[in-house]
Amino acid sequence: MAGVRVGNRIIGADAPVTVGWDNIGRVEGGPIKQFIFTHFQPAVLFGLIAFWYYAPNEWALASIGIIIGLGFKVFLLGLEWVNPRYRSWQLTWKEFATDVFYVGMGYTLLRMVDTYIGDGVMIGAVQGAFDWDKFAWFTGLPLLVQALLISMIFDFGQYWMHRGMHNWYPLWLAHAPHHYITQLNINKGNVGNPIELFLIGLGIGGFFDFLPRAFLIAGAIGMAVGTYQHINVRFNTPRWWRFIFNTTEHHSVHHSQDYEATRSNYSGTWIIWDRIFGTCIDGEAELLGMEGGRRMDIRETMLFPFTEAYKDFRAWLSKPARTPEPAPHQPEPAE
């Protein structure tokens, strides 16, 4: 496979990746379907921002945000049936049950662990140790500015954590199981080793003091953009959207079977972080996963970081100790 040169990298040499926006799929169907699947994403985003901006205080609660989030996911599951991106990513009963297991682990086990060693605890400890107060002046900023700052700061952290996972072996061990997913569906963002999901959830937002309403708007931005990373729905994503936001297209490139392509599009919400730091690759891919698309089961996903680390440690131990190579015999110069 020849691949396509992007900057100084060759993308698509190992597995097919469509690079650029010229040849990606479009929504097929009548004008109403075209209209809906072109404007759905921005309409939901602006609708949610307006809702949280004007919602009375009794409604502006995290619990309502969680209910909206769950309802949105169920709705998008329905959209996967109405307008799938690829037949080869169609959700099956087994895939759905497996995905819900990982979601369930996030809502129960991980939440318990987070309570003790999550970012809230770490930030509290740092603030206590240095007697820092929060950056309280942030609450004086306009709500939307606060919301954008929260969203972008969190995503900036996610970008570097995610990039670190692809570049530093111990972190990669935790992240690798997530790259064994072979299709994108609504709950696939939760599929992975719990250590990775814990690490990617760490943020520095807790250092700042924001109005609760700004947090809710930021959460809505994350939900109305980040959710589309893993979804089997074909949209005609507007140009401006795909310039600033992460999309299914970007994330499918990140999950493709092509090694170079996976080393791109690290952000969760704001693809402009990738554009700024030179890791963005516009395009899409259908063939996803590792090792030619081998599916990783739950047991292996849970154990992978430990078994791989053990294997590599054993291999490292059994390597013969490096001894300096004897210098080649130099015939003495004739006198």
Place this chain on the structure above:
Amino acid sequence: MHINLPYIDRIWRARGEVVLDEPLTPEEAFDRLDPLFQTAGSAYAVEGDTLGYSKHNPAAQDKLATFTRGTLRLVRQDGRSRLVFDVSSTALLLCFLAPLLFLGFAQTMVALNAWHNADAEAVEAPEKDKEAEKPKVKRELHPLDKLLGAPEPDDPNKKKDKEKDKDKEKKEKFDPTRAYVLAGLFFLIYLVGRVLEPYLFKRTLRAVLATGQTELEGAGEHAASAPPAPQPEAS
């Protein structure tokens, strides 16, 4: 899973038969079914009129991804052919057991809550005094937001009595409700799978035996550009 547990094994086993439209010999029938077993991790063997198969961690889109082990027997009677199947599913069994795991998490949360509450009682008083010393600052909206009509934040010092009561009630560190909901959800998913998956399995067998095609060849097409044909694995 070769455990012989009558009745109980219905949790993860499915038995049934598919009546073939045309009479086929075992060789012809198994020949048509062959593509179902030409996938990564599959192994099968034919002995007379019976085919035994197993699949190790099949791909997501494998037609037999749920029922990963079993036997198919071709019975010819009165000039008609029937394919009798007896298959088992690790996925169904694990899904059946999953509620226990989440009930376990719920019980862990209840135990941790009790432990924390016992701890908190010992140190509650001084913390409350500290809180009383520091009156919370009421946040102001930016003038632009006031102009646009966003609601003002509540004054944290004017907490309603009701909310205070709520706070007293909500001392729990972990809320086990989600774990209970997940246990229930997995039971529901199991019930759906137990009914749906044998039905889809039969539909796949019927379709493959009728045409000798698995539809697996369709993978790789753009869904948008080719209207999807009826999918046996739809769930």
